[in-house]
Each structure stands twice: as structure tokens, then as C-alpha cells.
Amino acid sequence: MxxxxxxxxxxxxxxxxxxxxxxxxxxxxxxxxxxxxxxxxxxxxxxxxxxxxxxxxxxxxxxxxxxxxxxxxxxxxxxxxxxxxxxxxxxxxxxxxxxxxxxxxxxxxxxxxxxxxxxxxxxxxxxxxxxxxxxxxxxxxxxxxxxxxxxxxxxxxxxxxxxxxxxxxxxxxxxxxxxxxxxxxxxxxxxxxxxxxxxxxxxxxxxxxxxxxxxxxxxxxxxxxxxxxxxxxxxxxxxxTDNIENPVVTGMSVMENQTQVTITNLPFNHAIIYNIFDKIAQKGFNVDMISIININNKLNVSFTIIEEEMEHFDKYLKEALVEFNDSQITYEHGYAKVSVVGIGMKTEKGVASRFFKALEDIPLRMVTTSEIKISCLLEKKYLDKATKSLLKEFEL
Amino acid sequence: MxxxxxxxxxxxxxxxxxxxxxxxxxxxxxxxxxxxxxxxxxxxxxxxxxxxxxxxxxxxxxxxxxxxxxxxxxxxxxxxxxxxxxxxxxxxxxxxxxxxxxxxxxxxxxxxxxxxxxxxxxxxxxxxxxxxxxxxxxxxxxxxxxxxxxxxxxxxxxxxxxxxxxxxxxxxxxxxxxxxxxxxxxxxxxxxxxxxxxxxxxxxxxxxxxxxxxxxxxxxxxxxxxxxxxxxxxxxxxxxTDNIENPVVTGMSVMENQTQVTITNLPFNHAIIYNIFDKIAQKGFNVDMISIININNKLNVSFTIIEEEMEHFDKYLKEALVEFNDSQITYEHGYAKVSVVGIGMKTEKGVASRFFKALEDIPLRMVTTSEIKISCLLEKKYLDKATKSLLKEFEL
CATH class of the missing domain: 3.40.1160.10 (Acetylglutamate kinase-like)
Incomplete structure (x- = not known):
């Protein structure tokens, strides 16, 4: 059958x-x-x-x-x-x-x-x-x-x-x-x-x-x-399972309406960070582009969420941060996320440098990478220029 | 509970x-x-x-x-x-x-x-x-x-x-x-x-x-x-179960758009009649006011159906009558059925005569009775007169 x-x-x-x-x-x-x-x-x-x-x-x-x-x-x-x-x-x-x-x-x-x-x-x-x-x-x-x-x-x-x-x-x-x-x-x-x-x-x-x-x-x-x-x-x-054609970059995608959330002045303890993201995830929010930087023995965390999810987000985030009186939250709206994806990145070198070269005139707010993806956050006004440049660079 | x-x-x-x-x-x-x-x-x-x-x-x-x-x-x-x-x-x-x-x-x-x-x-x-x-x-x-x-x-x-x-x-x-x-x-x-x-x-x-x-x-x-x-x-x-108020006639109802179906010249054998109605019922048609009369050793059957059900009815009735070549079917449309209902009829005498007296000026096409119901079939133009007269007679 x-x-x-x-x-x-x-x-x-x-x-x-x-x-x-x-x-x-x-x-x-x-x-x-x-x-x-x-x-x-x-x-x-x-x-x-x-x-x-x-x-x-x-x-x-x-x-x-x-x-x-x-x-x-x-x-x-x-x-x-x-x-x-x-x-x-x-x-x-x-x-x-x-x-x-x-x-x-x-x-x-x-x-x-x-x-x-x-x-x-x-x-x-x-x-x-x-x-x-x-x-x-x-x-x-x-x-x-x-x-x-x-x-x-x-x-x-x-x-x-x-x-x-x-x-x-x-x-x-x-x-x-x-x-x-x-x-x-x-x-x-x-x-x-x-x-x-x-x-x-x-x-x-x-x-x-x-x-x-x-x-x-x-x-x-x-x-x-x-x-x-x-x-x-x-x-x-x-x-x-396997991409027989195996191009370096398979595709590109864009998500608009991104808000960058930054939390500064957290204690230097990564368990705290895990705890905060766990609480946010339990409430069903999708966060992306997480970056954590240590400055003067304090942790600063940045990540993106979709603007439409902002409504209740601030309330839940404040609840998650209630023990940390010194921490501060800032929101910056109106960003776009551009990502290129390709299994070939695992083996092919130089993809990141081609990515940055294509976007050399554009101020990037954040960059995150995975084994098969590079994403950057940029102001909306640069979106068109950035996508055109990347489409050309990676022959998409 | x-x-x-x-x-x-x-x-x-x-x-x-x-x-x-x-x-x-x-x-x-x-x-x-x-x-x-x-x-x-x-x-x-x-x-x-x-x-x-x-x-x-x-x-x-x-x-x-x-x-x-x-x-x-x-x-x-x-x-x-x-x-x-x-x-x-x-x-x-x-x-x-x-x-x-x-x-x-x-x-x-x-x-x-x-x-x-x-x-x-x-x-x-x-x-x-x-x-x-x-x-x-x-x-x-x-x-x-x-x-x-x-x-x-x-x-x-x-x-x-x-x-x-x-x-x-x-x-x-x-x-x-x-x-x-x-x-x-x-x-x-x-x-x-x-x-x-x-x-x-x-x-x-x-x-x-x-x-x-x-x-x-x-x-x-x-x-x-x-x-x-x-x-x-x-x-x-x-x-x-029991009507403590026990009026002779509890209510009246009217069904318009009745068609009278008459089958004449059937053999004198009531099993045939049962058989015909069984076939019709199996097709989901509701027939009412069934009357059977024996004339010259032939059975004549009359009953009513709702006009809207006519569409396929004739086909099924002809199928049911296929063996009886001598039989004839006639349809007469545009009748109304008026019924009075009351558990009191079982014990109270004279309900039928009050019913007929109330309708004495109106030509009745058919009349059928059950233990607690009297129904008559009449032309639509008499409907208003008939209902008014019955409502008055039985104080409804």
C-alpha cells in the first residue's frame, strides 16, 4: 500500500x-x-x-x-x-x-x-x-x-x-x-x-x-x-536531510517591527540571565538575537522581540527583574532584522566577511550568528539597501 | 443533587x-x-x-x-x-x-x-x-x-x-x-x-x-x-400525563398547503393498502387523513400530503402501484386541514356534533377522527370562516 x-x-x-x-x-x-x-x-x-x-x-x-x-x-x-x-x-x-x-x-x-x-x-x-x-x-x-x-x-x-x-x-x-x-x-x-x-x-x-x-x-x-x-x-x-546542491547561502529573510530590549546593570551571574529568559519564555514571548556583555562586572543583556508582543511584555519583564533594583530597561522600536541562512556556512569560510562587506555602509545595531545563519538588526530606512546588497552578494 | x-x-x-x-x-x-x-x-x-x-x-x-x-x-x-x-x-x-x-x-x-x-x-x-x-x-x-x-x-x-x-x-x-x-x-x-x-x-x-x-x-x-x-x-x-383542567377541546391547529391524493380501483385486499403505505413511509413521506372506502368490491383510498413533498411523491407512488394497472391516481391541491384536539373528547359526548354544527355552512372534503382529535379538509377560501367559528364554539 x-x-x-x-x-x-x-x-x-x-x-x-x-x-x-x-x-x-x-x-x-x-x-x-x-x-x-x-x-x-x-x-x-x-x-x-x-x-x-x-x-x-x-x-x-x-x-x-x-x-x-x-x-x-x-x-x-x-x-x-x-x-x-x-x-x-x-x-x-x-x-x-x-x-x-x-x-x-x-x-x-x-x-x-x-x-x-x-x-x-x-x-x-x-x-x-x-x-x-x-x-x-x-x-x-x-x-x-x-x-x-x-x-x-x-x-x-x-x-x-x-x-x-x-x-x-x-x-x-x-x-x-x-x-x-x-x-x-x-x-x-x-x-x-x-x-x-x-x-x-x-x-x-x-x-x-x-x-x-x-x-x-x-x-x-x-x-x-x-x-x-x-x-x-x-x-x-x-x-x-542533505542539501545536494549545497550553496553557501540558501536564502534570506527579513522581519520588520523589531524592538530592541536592553537590560543594563544586572549582577555578574549567568544563572540569573537563564532565569529571566525562562520566565519570559513561559509567558509565550519569542525573543531573538540575544547578546550578553560583561561591563565592569555587571551584565548587560540585549535582545529583540516583535513590536506587537510589547503590550504585556514590559509588565512580565519587570516581574522577572523585581529582585534587581539596580537594573534598567530600555526599549528601542522600529528596527528590522535581516538574516541569511545556508548549510554551506558550516564548511565554507568567509561568509561572515562577505556579509559585512555587503553591508559596509550600513550601521548595524546588533549581529548574531549561528552555525548556519547570520542575522543583523538595522534601522528600517536601511532595509531596502541592505537586502539588495545581500541578494547580489550571495546570488539569491 | x-x-x-x-x-x-x-x-x-x-x-x-x-x-x-x-x-x-x-x-x-x-x-x-x-x-x-x-x-x-x-x-x-x-x-x-x-x-x-x-x-x-x-x-x-x-x-x-x-x-x-x-x-x-x-x-x-x-x-x-x-x-x-x-x-x-x-x-x-x-x-x-x-x-x-x-x-x-x-x-x-x-x-x-x-x-x-x-x-x-x-x-x-x-x-x-x-x-x-x-x-x-x-x-x-x-x-x-x-x-x-x-x-x-x-x-x-x-x-x-x-x-x-x-x-x-x-x-x-x-x-x-x-x-x-x-x-x-x-x-x-x-x-x-x-x-x-x-x-x-x-x-x-x-x-x-x-x-x-x-x-x-x-x-x-x-x-x-x-x-x-x-x-x-x-x-x-x-x-x-393528566390534564387537571380537562377541557373538552384543548387547542386547534391549521395546516395549509395540503394536497388530497385519491387512488381508485384497487383490488379489495387490505394487505395491499398496508403495503402501499409502508412503501411510502419508507421514503419518508408523511401522509395524514387516510380514508378507505369500498365501492363495488374495489377499494378507493384518499389521504393528504403536504404540497412541498409532491416533487418526488408521484414517482414513488407509481412505483408502489406498478402491479395494479387498473388503479388511477388523482391529485387535488390547495386545501387546508383544520383540527381540534382535546383529551376530554374521550369522555365527553357530542364534541363531533358541535364540530359539525360550527362548520355547517362549509363544504368539508374529508373528515377523520381519532380518540382525541377531529380533523377536516376544506378549501382555503373557507379557512378563515371555519377557524373563527371553531374558536368561538370551543371557547379557545
């Missing part, structure tokens, strides 16, 4: 016509003798609209009830897609999280998949050619609905591909992964192969094609992900 | 403000030390809109997938109501058919409830003051969603009240059961007590307050149903 997992995002099933198109696309795969497990997101803006409705009922909707609400979105789309497939005489059945047995942790709104009822799914695949399963959702052992957080349908797809040891195809509006956002830079090239690590850096830097947790799962279970466009047959991008 | 079951219809939870109002109403009951099991329908026109969406996908949506789709409607409303209750500090949890263990037959779109996981529900009532449960839906032993047919939330409420041996309160736009439709006849009186049998006749005659299957279940398990308005504190109507 050749099984393939296909995932269709919300914009691919946004209306009746698109659902029928997707049904035909799935049928083509069935005609090629595949058993297809299809993971579907909620139609178009359904999830956003449900969240809006919940916010009208309650300023802070009960997390368990919010998931009870949100899971209806995918149930609607799997039912409709399954109706469309039935009309094409495809033997199919839709399954929600209860029916597919998608068990997760109990972290409402941000759960993690733990297991599937694979025995049941395999038994159903003996009878049906296509199973249409709700993405983004799961249930706890106690039978409460959970959701996996934004982009969670990607994770659903990769996780079930891992459990079935199948290939995973992710279909969306994007025809693949590009060296840089083609909306900003139309000459950006499509990448044919990208490694999990590169993809992880790219997604955490805002590349919207694949959710980073999905890539983590793919890496862990060595599942090849194929990303392509729902509505064209153009070849897409493969996310794999 | 004093448990009460409350059911709120779709128009009672049609928008955010109404959901918040209902949450407050439930909280009042909790303040009176009740544990409340709340059954909720889908918001406003949700079910209609979902059916419309399904019809856009498929002319004849797959029944199993249609139920998969429709059950999302109630899941949305229970989640939102539970959020609103949480905000009022009521200890509550919402449950769908999987979570409440509402097991039904496998008749998609028209299933019947078989059992609840009462042990689980009682255990949850030890922890929570309110359980908000999806009406209208169930699951099969195999874990497929089913729905109970239109008005099924009433049945959900009465069935769970029966399983918990609790009182059942049905809240809707209607402030109770009236002697006649108050929209047509503003002087109609509200009935304080009505028996199950009277209510069954009234609902099968089109009274919209209570679904007849719900009344059947209430009668079987002797559950008192209280019908009242969601948005007022006016006293409603109790549906009970």
Missing part, C-alpha cells in the same frame, strides 16, 4: 470551487494507485472569524472552550471535501480528532501531538482510498479538544506522515521555498532542495510556507516534505 | 448578546442550588447555512458527511455559551456528542438516541455546576456523527432528562402552548397544562413549540416538560 499524506491550507479550500478543484487533484493521486491521507485546514478566514466571535463573548475566552470552538473550522472543511470526493466516486471518509485518534498534550491553544490511532487509520485505508482528516486539532486522553497553535495543520500532516512512514506533500498558495520573499523581490529563485536546519531557520525568521514545528518533526523522523502550489503543476521545493 | 435540564433553541442563542443573556438565566438557576444540564441548538440560521453550503458542493450531499458538517453548528454554540458562563464564574464545561457519549442508531440525518454515558455525566456534575451539551447530534458505536432530524434538540433534552430522571425546561421564542397560533389569532389563550397525547396531536399538526418525537420520549419516561419563553418570566405550559 503506497500511502501519501497531502496537506491543503486554508486558502486552498477557501470556497466551494477550490474545494472541488482540490478533490480532483486528490482523485488524480488515487488514479495513480496511491492511498491518500489528506490533512485540511479551516476554510479561508474561518479560524480568524471564530476567534473574533469568541472575543465578542469574552475578553479572555476560556482556553479549553476556545479549542472546542476552533476545532469546528476544520470539521467543516473535511466534511465538504469528503462530499466533493464522494461525488467523484472516490471511496472516502472524513475524520476529526476523535475519529482519527489524534492524541495531544493538554496545553490548550498550543498542544503537541503525542500519538495517532494508527491501527484504526490503516484499517480504514484498507476500505477507503482517501481519508480526509482535520488538521490543527487533537484531543487529550480525557477527551477534551486541543489545538496545535497557528500553522498547526502542517504539523498534523508531518506527524501523521511520520506515523505512517509516508511522504508528505504540503500544498498552499506558495509554489515552493524561495531564496527571498518573491512578493518583495520578484527575481528571487525557487529553491529545489533545502535542509531541515535551513528550513527551521527560515521559518523561525518568518518564511510562511512551512510551520517550524512541522519541520522539527520532519527532521526527527526523517520525513521528506514536498512544498508546492495547490493550483499549479510547477515543481516545488523538497525539504530533506 | 437537584438536576434540571434546560434546552435553548437556535433563536435563543442567535447572537452574542442573547448568549450572554442565556448565560445569566442559567446562572440564576445555579444560584438556586440546581445542577443544570443545558442542551443548545445551533445559533440562528447556522444549520440552514451549512445545508446551503453542502448543496453548493453536491446536489445530494453524502448523508454521513452531511452530519459531520451539521454537528459543527451546535459545537460552536455550546463553546460560546460555556465561555460566557465561565466569565460569570459558573463552573461549567461544554460537551459534544463524543464527550457526552450520546449514542444513536446509524440512520444519518434522522437518527434516534439509544443511550448516554450517564456515569460520565453524573461524575462531571459532581465537579461542574453546568454542563452545556450539543443538541440535535449523536454518534454511532463506530464513532460516526449522526443528527436527529429537524427539531432534534428537543429530543436530546427530553432524552437526557429521562436518563437523569430530571425535569425538562424547553426555552424558545414561544411563551408556551396556545389554544391556537397567536400570530393568526391574538386572542388565543395560553394553555397551562396539556397532556402528552394532546401535545403529540398538536405537534404533528404543525404546532412548532415542541418536536413530536420529544413528546413521545417524554410520554414513555413520564418526564414533565415545561415550555416557556427564553426572554420573559411569564409562566409557560406544562406537558404532563
Amino acid at each position: 503506497d500511502i501519501v499524506v497531502q496537506k491543503y491550507g486554508g486558502s486552498s479550500v477557501a470556497d466551494v470551487e477550490k474545494i472541488k478543484y482540490v478533490a480532483n487533484k486528490i482523485k488524480n493521486k488515487v488514479n495513480k494507485k496511491y492511498k491518500v491521507v489528506v490533512i485540511v485546514s479551516a476554510m479561508g478566514k474561518t479560524t480568524d472569524n471564530l476567534i473574533k466571535l469568541a472575543k465578542e463573548i469574552s475578553e479572555k475566552p476560556h482556553p479549553r472552550e476556545l479549542d472546542m470552538l476552533l476545532t469546528t473550522g476544520e470539521q467543516i472543511s473535511v466534511a465538504l471535501l469528503s462530499m466533493a470526493l464522494n461525488d467523484l466516486n472516490v471511496k472516502t471518509k472524513s475524520l476529526n480528532a476523535f475519529q482519527a485518534g489524534i492524541f495531544t498534550t493538554g496545553d490548550f491553544n498550543n498542544a503537541r501531538i503525542q500519538k495517532f490511532k494508527i491501527g484504526k487509520i490503516l484499517k480504514l485505508l484498507d476500505i477507503y482510498d482517501v481519508l480526509v482528516i482535520t488538521g490543527f486539532q487533537g484531543i487529550t486522553e480525557e477527551g477534551d479538544y486541543t489545538t496545535l497553535g497557528r500553522g498547526g495543520s502542517d504539523t498534523s500532516a508531518v506527524a501523521i506522515a511520520a506515523a505512517l512512514d509516508a511522504k508528505c506533500e504540503i500544498y498552499s498558495d506558495f509554489s515552493g521555498i524561495f531564496t527571498f520573499d518573491p512578493k518583495i523581490y520578484p527575481n528571487a529563485k525557487k529553491i529545489k532542495y533545502i535542509t531541515y536546519d535551513e528550513m527551521l531557520e527560515m521559518s523561525s525568521l518568518g518564511a510562511k510556507v512551512l510551520h517550524s514545528r512541522a519541520v522539527e518533526v520532519a527532521k526527527k523522523y526523517n520525513i521528506t516534505i514536498y512544498c508546492a502550489s495547490t493550483f499549479s503543476d510547477e515543481e516545488g521545493t523538497y525539504v530533506v | 437537584d438536576i434540571v435540564v434546560q434546552k435553548y433553541g437556535g433563536s435563543s442563542v442567535a447572537d452574542v448578546e442573547k448568549i450572554k443573556y442565556v448565560a445569566n438565566k442559567i446562572k440564576n438557576k445555579v444560584n438556586k442550588k440546581y445542577k443544570v444540564v443545558v442542551i443548545v441548538s445551533a445559533m440562528g440560521k447556522t444549520t440552514d447555512n451549512l445545508i446551503k453550503l453542502a448543496k453548493e458542493i453536491s446536489e445530494k450531499p453524502h448523508p454521513r458527511e452531511l452530519d459531520m458538517l451539521l454537528t459543527t453548528g451546535e459545537q460552536i454554540s455550546v463553546a460560546l455559551l460555556s465561555m460566557a458562563l465561565n466569565d460569570l464564574n459558573v463552573k461549567t464545561k461544554s460537551l459534544n456528542a463524543f464527550q457526552a457519549g450520546i449514542f444513536t442508531t446509524g440512520d444519518f440525518n434522522n437518527a434516534r438516541i439509544q443511550k448516554f454515558k450517564i456515569g460520565k455525566i453524573l461524575k462531571l456534575l459532581d465537579i461542574y455546576d453546568v454542563l452545556v451539551i450539543t443538541g440535535f447530534q449523536g454518534i454511532t458505536e463506530e464513532g460516526d456523527y449522526t443528527t436527529l432530524g429537524r427539531g432534534g434538540s428537543d429530543t436530546s433534552a427530553v432524552a437526557i432528562a429521562a436518563a437523569l430522571d430530571a425535569k425538562c425546561e424547553i426555552y424558545s421564542d414561544f411563551s408556551g402552548i396556545f389554544t391556537f397560533d397567536p400570530k393568526i389569532y391574538p386572542n388565543a389563550k395560553k394553555i397551562k397544562y396539556i397532556t402528552y397525547d394532546e401535545m403529540l396531536e398538536m405537534s404533528s399538526l404543525g404546532a412548532k413549540v415542541l418536536h413530536s418525537r420529544a413528546v413521545e420520549v417524554a410520554k414513555k419516561y413520564n418526564i414533565t416538560i415545561y415550555c416557556a419563553s427564553t426572554f420573559s418570566d411569564e409562566e409557560g405550559t406544562y406537558v404532563v
Whole structure:
């Protein structure tokens, strides 16, 4: 039994016509003798609209009830897609999280998949050619609905591909992964192969094609992900273990609306720093570009957060710093982060110097590096110049 | 533990403000030390809109997938109501058919409830003051969603009240059961007590307050149903075993758009008649006012159906009559059925003669009677005159 997992995002099933198109696309795969497990997101803006409705009922909707609400979105789309497939005489059945047995942790709104009822799914695949399963959702052992957080349908797809040891195809509006956002830079090239690590850096830097947790799962279970466009047959991008093309720099990404947070005058004790970041992480904030400098036996810490997350951040940070009366916090807004990513950096020397040379006229506020990434923080007014210069330098 | 079951219809939870109002109403009951099991329908026109969406996908949506789709409607409303209750500090949890263990037959779109996981529900009532449960839906032993047919939330409420041996309160736009439709006849009186049998006749005659299957279940398990308005504190109507007020005629109802079907020249064999009606019933048609007359050793059968059901009816009737070449079918449209219902007819004599006297100037096409009901079929132009005359005669 050749099984393939296909995932269709919300914009691919946004209306009746698109659902029928997707049904035909799935049928083509069935005609090629595949058993297809299809993971579907909620139609178009359904999830956003449900969240809006919940916010009208309650300023802070009960997390368990919010998931009870949100899971209806995918149930609607799997039912409709399954109706469309039935009309094409495809033997199919839709399954929600209860029916597919998608068990997760109990972290409402941000759960993690733990297991599937694979025995049941395999038994159903003996009878049906296509199973249409709700993405983004799961249930706890106690039978409460959970959701996996934004982009969670990607994770659903990769996780079930891992459990079935199948290939995973992710279909969306994007025809693949590009060296840089083609909306900003139309000459950006499509990448044919990208490694999990590169993809992880790219997604955490805002590349919207694949959710980073999905890539983590793919890496862990060595599942090849194929990303392509729902509505064209153009070849897409493969996310794999090794990058056979092995360019020095695979891609570039930009995140705007960065705030630089600086804490000065902390005691010289790195355990304190760990403690502060741990508290911030527990509140769900994503910090990046962390730099720590020791000046006169005091620690100074700088990092970035996304401006939209500022609202409650200051309160939580002050709570985390309550014991340190001498410390001071400053916020500077309106920065952009530019990063280049490439597995080749591990072996190729001189990437950093080419990076700095390309940006030699631009004042850089911060620079951080990982094994396969260099990021810098700069004022927004230099963003255009910086990206053009880097695209040229690394032939993206 | 004093448990009460409350059911709120779709128009009672049609928008955010109404959901918040209902949450407050439930909280009042909790303040009176009740544990409340709340059954909720889908918001406003949700079910209609979902059916419309399904019809856009498929002319004849797959029944199993249609139920998969429709059950999302109630899941949305229970989640939102539970959020609103949480905000009022009521200890509550919402449950769908999987979570409440509402097991039904496998008749998609028209299933019947078989059992609840009462042990689980009682255990949850030890922890929570309110359980908000999806009406209208169930699951099969195999874990497929089913729905109970239109008005099924009433049945959900009465069935769970029966399983918990609790009182059942049905809240809707209607402030109770009236002697006649108050929209047509503003002087109609509200009935304080009505028996199950009277209510069954009234609902099968089109009274919209209570679904007849719900009344059947209430009668079987002797559950008192209280019908009242969601948005007022006016006293409603109790549906009970015995009508202590015991009027001769409790109420009247009218169904328009009746078609009279007449089949002539059938062989003199009543088994044939049974067979024909059985085939028609299997196709889901509701026939009423059946009269059978023997003329010259041939059977002539007359009955009524609702005009809207005509579309496919003729085809099925011809199939049922295929062996009887001599038989002839005629349809006559545009009639109205007027019925009076009252448990008192069983004992009180002369009700029929009062009925005919009130209608003496009106040509009656057909008349049928049961122990507690008299119905007649008449031309639409006489409807107004007939109802006024009957309302006066029986002091409704």
C-alpha cells in the first residue's frame, strides 16, 4: 500500500470551487494507485472569524472552550471535501480528532501531538482510498479538544506522515521555498532542495510556507516534505536531510517591527540571565538575537522581540527583574532584522566577511550568528539597501 | 443533587448578546442550588447555512458527511455559551456528542438516541455546576456523527432528562402552548397544562413549540416538560400525563398547503393498502387523513400530503402501484386541514356534533377522527370562516 499524506491550507479550500478543484487533484493521486491521507485546514478566514466571535463573548475566552470552538473550522472543511470526493466516486471518509485518534498534550491553544490511532487509520485505508482528516486539532486522553497553535495543520500532516512512514506533500498558495520573499523581490529563485536546519531557520525568521514545528518533526523522523502550489503543476521545493546542491547561502529573510530590549546593570551571574529568559519564555514571548556583555562586572543583556508582543511584555519583564533594583530597561522600536541562512556556512569560510562587506555602509545595531545563519538588526530606512546588497552578494 | 435540564433553541442563542443573556438565566438557576444540564441548538440560521453550503458542493450531499458538517453548528454554540458562563464564574464545561457519549442508531440525518454515558455525566456534575451539551447530534458505536432530524434538540433534552430522571425546561421564542397560533389569532389563550397525547396531536399538526418525537420520549419516561419563553418570566405550559383542567377541546391547529391524493380501483385486499403505505413511509413521506372506502368490491383510498413533498411523491407512488394497472391516481391541491384536539373528547359526548354544527355552512372534503382529535379538509377560501367559528364554539 503506497500511502501519501497531502496537506491543503486554508486558502486552498477557501470556497466551494477550490474545494472541488482540490478533490480532483486528490482523485488524480488515487488514479495513480496511491492511498491518500489528506490533512485540511479551516476554510479561508474561518479560524480568524471564530476567534473574533469568541472575543465578542469574552475578553479572555476560556482556553479549553476556545479549542472546542476552533476545532469546528476544520470539521467543516473535511466534511465538504469528503462530499466533493464522494461525488467523484472516490471511496472516502472524513475524520476529526476523535475519529482519527489524534492524541495531544493538554496545553490548550498550543498542544503537541503525542500519538495517532494508527491501527484504526490503516484499517480504514484498507476500505477507503482517501481519508480526509482535520488538521490543527487533537484531543487529550480525557477527551477534551486541543489545538496545535497557528500553522498547526502542517504539523498534523508531518506527524501523521511520520506515523505512517509516508511522504508528505504540503500544498498552499506558495509554489515552493524561495531564496527571498518573491512578493518583495520578484527575481528571487525557487529553491529545489533545502535542509531541515535551513528550513527551521527560515521559518523561525518568518518564511510562511512551512510551520517550524512541522519541520522539527520532519527532521526527527526523517520525513521528506514536498512544498508546492495547490493550483499549479510547477515543481516545488523538497525539504530533506542533505542539501545536494549545497550553496553557501540558501536564502534570506527579513522581519520588520523589531524592538530592541536592553537590560543594563544586572549582577555578574549567568544563572540569573537563564532565569529571566525562562520566565519570559513561559509567558509565550519569542525573543531573538540575544547578546550578553560583561561591563565592569555587571551584565548587560540585549535582545529583540516583535513590536506587537510589547503590550504585556514590559509588565512580565519587570516581574522577572523585581529582585534587581539596580537594573534598567530600555526599549528601542522600529528596527528590522535581516538574516541569511545556508548549510554551506558550516564548511565554507568567509561568509561572515562577505556579509559585512555587503553591508559596509550600513550601521548595524546588533549581529548574531549561528552555525548556519547570520542575522543583523538595522534601522528600517536601511532595509531596502541592505537586502539588495545581500541578494547580489550571495546570488539569491 | 437537584438536576434540571434546560434546552435553548437556535433563536435563543442567535447572537452574542442573547448568549450572554442565556448565560445569566442559567446562572440564576445555579444560584438556586440546581445542577443544570443545558442542551443548545445551533445559533440562528447556522444549520440552514451549512445545508446551503453542502448543496453548493453536491446536489445530494453524502448523508454521513452531511452530519459531520451539521454537528459543527451546535459545537460552536455550546463553546460560546460555556465561555460566557465561565466569565460569570459558573463552573461549567461544554460537551459534544463524543464527550457526552450520546449514542444513536446509524440512520444519518434522522437518527434516534439509544443511550448516554450517564456515569460520565453524573461524575462531571459532581465537579461542574453546568454542563452545556450539543443538541440535535449523536454518534454511532463506530464513532460516526449522526443528527436527529429537524427539531432534534428537543429530543436530546427530553432524552437526557429521562436518563437523569430530571425535569425538562424547553426555552424558545414561544411563551408556551396556545389554544391556537397567536400570530393568526391574538386572542388565543395560553394553555397551562396539556397532556402528552394532546401535545403529540398538536405537534404533528404543525404546532412548532415542541418536536413530536420529544413528546413521545417524554410520554414513555413520564418526564414533565415545561415550555416557556427564553426572554420573559411569564409562566409557560406544562406537558404532563393528566390534564387537571380537562377541557373538552384543548387547542386547534391549521395546516395549509395540503394536497388530497385519491387512488381508485384497487383490488379489495387490505394487505395491499398496508403495503402501499409502508412503501411510502419508507421514503419518508408523511401522509395524514387516510380514508378507505369500498365501492363495488374495489377499494378507493384518499389521504393528504403536504404540497412541498409532491416533487418526488408521484414517482414513488407509481412505483408502489406498478402491479395494479387498473388503479388511477388523482391529485387535488390547495386545501387546508383544520383540527381540534382535546383529551376530554374521550369522555365527553357530542364534541363531533358541535364540530359539525360550527362548520355547517362549509363544504368539508374529508373528515377523520381519532380518540382525541377531529380533523377536516376544506378549501382555503373557507379557512378563515371555519377557524373563527371553531374558536368561538370551543371557547379557545
